[in-house]
Amino acid sequence: MDGNITGDHYDRLAAKYDENWAYSPAFVEWMTGCIQERLRITERDVVIDVGCGTGLYARGLARYAAAVVCVEPSAPMLAQVPAGEKLIPVAASAGDLAVGRVGLPHGGYDAMLLKEVLHHVGDRPAVIAGLARLLRPGGRMLVVMLPTRISYPLFAAALELFTARQPDPAEIAGDMRSAGLRAELTYESFPLAFPTERYLQMVGDRYMSLLSHFDDAQLEAGVAEIRRAHPGERIAFTDTFAFVLGTSA
Numbered sequence: 001m002d003g004n005i006t007g008d009h010y011d012r013l014a015a016k017y018d019e020n021w022a023y024s025p026a027f028v029e030w031m032t033g034c035i036q037e038r039l040r041i042t043e044r045d046v047v048i049d050v051g052c053g054t055g056l057y058a059r060g061l062a063r064y065a066a067a068v069v070c071v072e073p074s075a076p077m078l079a080q081v082p083a084g085e086k087l088i089p090v091a092a093s094a095g096d097l098a099v100g101r102v103g104l105p106h107g108g109y110d111a112m113l114l115k116e117v118l119h120h121v122g123d124r125p126a127v128i129a130g131l132a133r134l135l136r137p138g139g140r141m142l143v144v145m146l147p148t149r150i151s152y153p154l155f156a157a158a159l160e161l162f163t164a165r166q167p168d169p170a171e172i173a174g175d176m177r178s179a180g181l182r183a184e185l186t187y188e189s190f191p192l193a194f195p196t197e198r199y200l201q202m203v204g205d206r207y208m209s210l211l212s213h214f215d216d217a218q219l220e221a222g223v224a225e226i227r228r229a230h231p232g233e234r235i236a237f238t239d240t241f242a243f244v245l246g247t248s249a
């Protein structure tokens with residue numbers, strides 16, 4: 001992880017993670033569909049979800065797969081992956097997997113998901129190359145991530161910091177190609193709407209790891225800035241995701 005800020009963030013957020021990140025069952029269903037459309041998981045496939053968090057998407061992917069290995073470095077997040085014979089928890093980071101520091105339950109994987117994880121990973125080209133070696137022939141690696149610019153109703157300093165820190169999906173596609181995968185980049189959008197107070201509460205809870213870089217006073221000023229910009233009862237915006245699909249020969 002990129003230092004203690006991120007690790008502490010997810011350890012602290014774990015209990016509220018699904019509440020703040022699932023947004024709605026419709027969103028999770030939509031996202032699971034976008035993932036499955038690309039990974040094309042079938043019942044014999046063994047899947048690995050790297051940085052699975054609470055297993056929000058691993059749970060849905062298990063419906064299609066023989067098994068889903070759920071890899072996550074934050075113990076409180078991993079503890080929330082539901083027990084189930086198809087979901088296999090492994091405490092590790094993407095970097096650990098890439099260099100073979102942890103034993104994994106299968107010899108290779110048909111499909112790999114990295115959803116909103118790579119911005120936490122250092123030396124991404126090497127990690128992507130190491131992870132690509134875990135794919136079976138014809139295996140698929142899907143990176144789901146935000147673009148470098150987002151239209152979230154955050155305060156200006158948060159949006160600026162986001163753009164400064166977020167890797168470019170096109171670069172990830174390039175890293176996949178350097179790792180010997182065929183890579184394809186597509187985008188999909190979902191309309192989100194929240195009662196304004198609910199969204200402000202999520203920001204106040206630092207629902208995005210980005211917000212952990214602001215202290216309490218900065219966050220309070222940020223929430224006031226959002227409230228001034230959104231005086232109505234609801235906040236609506238479009239959430240756009242990049243999907244980078246790499247396929248091994």
Ligand SMILES: C[S@@+](CC[C@H](N)C(=O)[O-])C[C@H]1O[C@@H](n2cnc3c(N)ncnc32)[C@H](O)[C@@H]1O
Binds near residue numbers: 055057074117120
């Ligand atoms: C935004 S959450 C996404 C969780 C899940 N993929 C989802 O979409 O619900 C990011 C997750 O990446 C994990 N993470 C952070 N650094 C990581 C690393 N170096 N390798 C793997 N996972 C990491 C965090 O602990 C957290 O659970």
